[in-house]
Amino acid sequence: MAAAIAVRDAQAGDAAALVALWRELTTTGAGRLPGVPTVPAVEVAVSKHLADPWGRLIVGELDGQVHAMAYLRRAAVSPLHDDTTLTVEYLHVSDAARRHGVGKAMIAEAVAWAEHESCPHLAVVAPAIAREANRFLARLGLGQAGVLRFANTHTVARRLAAEHAPNLLALLSSRRSVIARRAQLARPLPTEPLSYPPEPESAGR
Numbered sequence: 023m024a025a026a027i028a029v030r031d032a033q034a035g036d037a038a039a040l041v042a043l044w045r046e047l048t049t050t051g052a053g054r055l056p057g058v059p060t061v062p063a064v065e066v067a068v069s070k071h072l073a074d075p076w077g078r079l080i081v082g083e084l085d086g087q088v089h090a091m092a093y094l095r096r097a098a099v100s101p102l103h104d105d106t107t108l109t110v111e112y113l114h115v116s117d118a119a120r121r122h123g124v125g126k127a128m129i130a131e132a133v134a135w136a137e138h139e140s141c142p143h144l145a146v147v148a149p150a151i152a153r154e155a156n157r158f159l160a161r162l163g164l165g166q167a168g169v170l171r172f173a174n175t176h177t178v179a180r181r182l183a184a185e186h187a188p189n190l191l192a193l194l195s196s197r198r199s200v201i202a203r204r205a206q207l208a209r210p211l212p213t214e215p216l217s218y219p220p221e222p223e224s225a226g227r
Contacts, residue, residue: 025122028083029131031072032091036081037064039088047114054172080131082115082124089119092128094135099143107143108136113155125158 032040038061045058059067071079076097082090092113099107110132115125129146136144146164148155156166 025085026083027123027127029080029127030083032068032079032081033072034065034068036088037061037068039081040064040068040091043088043091043114043116044112046116047112078135080128082119082128084119084122084124090115090124090128092132094132096139096141105143106139106141107145108132108139108141110144110146113146113148125155129162 041058041061041064044055048055048058068079071077071093076095078094080092080094081088082092084090090113093111095109095111096106097109099105110129113125113128115128132146133144135141144164145167146159147170148159150156150169
């Protein structure tokens with residue numbers, strides 16, 4: 023008898039299952055993901071997503087048990103185009119539910135929502151090292167469009183300062199102050215670009 027598969031929007035009662043899925047996701051080499059959240063924090067997040075017309079947090083059930091999750095997000099395909107794209111992020115199916123069609127059902131839900139919202143493009147974020155997942159997505163016609171890298175903002179700021187110029191950290195600090203002052207005054211952000219001091223000729227790139 024075939025297993026029963028269902029896909030629906032996540033509810034507050036799914037918080038514990040979502041925490042377990044996130045823990046599994048972060049221990050399978052999926053990259054530098056944020057740490058495992060608490061159940062109360064997930065309950066709050068789920069409520070927020072239920073009220074968001076541009077994003078959905080969905081879960082996949084196998085025989086009545088939550089075994090998969092994904093975040094669907096609608097946005098402009100680029101800053102230069104009017105077309106929208108639907109991006110599938112944090113797609114994960116538990117080890118116990120692999121090869122039962124749950125992943126395909128999750129993608130089918132994303133496609134159905136994209137069609138309903140007239141999104142002509144679909145994107146799926148998948149770890150580069152997840153060979154099985156990437157082969158599955160490739161069979162569905164999804165080609166690689168880029169590599170997503172993730173890091174702590176403070177870490178990148180420090181690396182920029184170390185790699186490019188000793189006084190870049192001061193420039194970043196000054197820029198933050200300008201943005202904070204503009205935000206307080208509720209005025210548009212400055213349009214002048216952030217200028218970088220010239221690097222020494224011996225600096226590596």
